Amino acid sequence: MECSFCGKVYEPGKLHNLCSDCSKPLLARYDLEMVRKTITPNVIASRKPNLWRYHELLPVQDIQNKLCMGEGFTPLIHAESLGRKVDFQYLFIKDESQNPTGSFKARGLTMAVSRALELGVKALSIPSAGNAAGAMSAYAAMAGIPAHVFMPKDVPRTFIKECQILGAEVILVEGRISNAGKKSAEFSQAHNCFDVSTLKEPYRLEGKKTMGFEIAEQMEWTLPDVIIYPTGGGTGLVGMWKAFDEMETLGWIGSKRPRMVVVQSQGCAPIVKAFLDKAKFADFWQDPFTIAEGLCVPSAVGDFLILNALYESNGIAIAVDDMDIRSCMYEFSQTTGIYACPEGAATLAAFKQLHSDGWIKPDEIVILFQTGSGLKYTHLTND
Numbered sequence: 348m349e350c351s352f353c354g355k356v357y358e359p360g361k362l363h364n365l366c367s368d369c370s371k372p373l374l375a376r377y378d379l380e381m382v383r384k385t386i387t388p389n390v391i392a393s394r395k396p397n398l399w400r401y402h403e404l405l406p407v408q409d410i411q412n413k414l415c416m417g418e419g420f421t422p423l424i425h426a427e428s429l430g431r432k433v434d435f436q437y438l439f440i441k442d443e444s445q446n447p448t449g450s451f452k453a454r455g456l457t458m459a460v461s462r463a464l465e466l467g468v469k470a471l472s473i474p475s476a477g478n479a480a481g482a483m484s485a486y487a488a489m490a491g492i493p494a495h496v497f498m499p500k501d502v503p504r505t506f507i508k509e510c511q512i513l514g515a516e517v518i519l520v521e522g523r524i525s526n527a528g529k530k531s532a533e534f535s536q537a538h539n540c541f542d543v544s545t546l547k548e549p550y551r552l553e554g555k556k557t558m559g560f561e562i563a564e565q566m567e568w569t570l571p572d573v574i575i576y577p578t579g580g581g582t583g584l585v586g587m588w589k590a591f592d593e594m595e596t597l598g599w600i601g602s603k604r605p606r607m608v609v610v611q612s613q614g615c616a617p618i619v620k621a622f623l624d625k626a627k628f629a630d631f632w633q634d635p636f637t638i639a640e641g642l643c644v645p646s647a648v649g650d651f652l653i654l655n656a657l658y659e660s661n662g663i664a665i666a667v668d669d670m671d672i673r674s675c676m677y678e679f680s681q682t683t684g685i686y687a688c689p690e691g692a693a694t695l696a697a698f699k700q701l702h703s704d705g706w707i708k709p710d711e712i713v714i715l716f717q718t719g720s721g722l723k724y725t726h727l728t729n730d
């Protein structure tokens with residue numbers, strides 16, 4: 348375990364949150380020379396189609412400890428009719444709505460909860476405005492340990508119900524997600540409970556990095572030209588960026604990287620603002636609001652890691668309007684057959700902008716991240 352900012356090294360076999368010196372996220376490091384000798388892409392190809400096929404590159408030490416409901420290895424779909432509609436040939440969708448609990452949060456939470464159990468944790472807490480809470484509740488239920496969920500009190504009822512039905516205790520708090528974060532941290536301290544806030548806990552990122560392995564494997568060990576990612580805490584984007592480096596060290600891919608695109612809503616766009624300012628860190632976003640709950644993160648602990656991936660990849664960050672997100676939900680769903688969530692729809696809104704600006708070239712390969720199911724967002728479309 349190594350601090351992503353100051354490089355301080357920590358013992359791997361213990362529970363960790365942020366770096367005790369600089370309060371930045373820790374990253375898991377592996378003996379890649381050893382992994383290189385143990386497995387090859389051919390060995391992986393023979394394994395079951397879930398994210399545990401990459402287990403030598405994941406933090407759970409004894410694979411028997413995995414909590415697996417079939418998460419990961421979601422389809423990478425060539426969206427031909429959507430492509431025709433927007434006049435673009437190589438448009439692909441990574442459809443994360445096919446994960447357990449209906450979103451890619453399952454990837455991170457299976458890893459965090461499996462590893463926490465392996466290290467002896469007896470109870471879990473999380474602050475979340477939606478999908479992360481559902482996923483944490485599901486894996487805690489599977490493991491049979493108590494889950495405490497801290498949600499802003501105005502989150503859609505579907506998200507609250509999901510956690511309650513899965514057996515979690517839901518505590519509704521005033522204010523936004525940052526306040527829920529404070530409450531969850533206080534509670535976990537007082538009740539000897541492990542807080543799995545994104546990036547304040549090192550293994551959710553490891554679960555989400557498997558999206559990077561999968562894209563490479565599904566594209567026969569190449570990478571696309573552009574990845575468009577709806578960004579809240581940025582765990583998935585930073586995770587994929589880390590996965591690319593690991594695969595290059597293993598000799599599975601070359602040095603070419605996709606240009607990474609951050610999409611946020613105009614109602615909460617701290618990373619976009621920091622990117623435009625060429626800043627290293629992002630400022631706190633006052634009064635955040637967006638219909639895309641997953642993007643409503645006013646302050647990301649891993650801001651500098653997200654920005655770094657954007658700068659290094661010659662990527663870009665753009666903000667889209669909630670009205671556009673809403674209309675793209677219909678267009679995305681009706682041309683692909685995938686019931687898109689607003690966060691997923693935001694990638695289409697961003698794509699259109701970048702395509703018409705000429706930032707995306709006609710013969711490039713582009714992946715949109717459709718991060719969750721639209722089913723949890725019926726409150727947005729009850730006309």
Ligand SMILES: *Cc1c(COP(=O)(O)O)cnc(C)c1O
Nearest residue numbers: 579580581582583641690718719
């Ligand atoms: C959490 C979430 C996001 C944002 O993911 P990060 O990796 O934290 O940036 C996007 N879409 C959906 C549906 C989410 O639940």
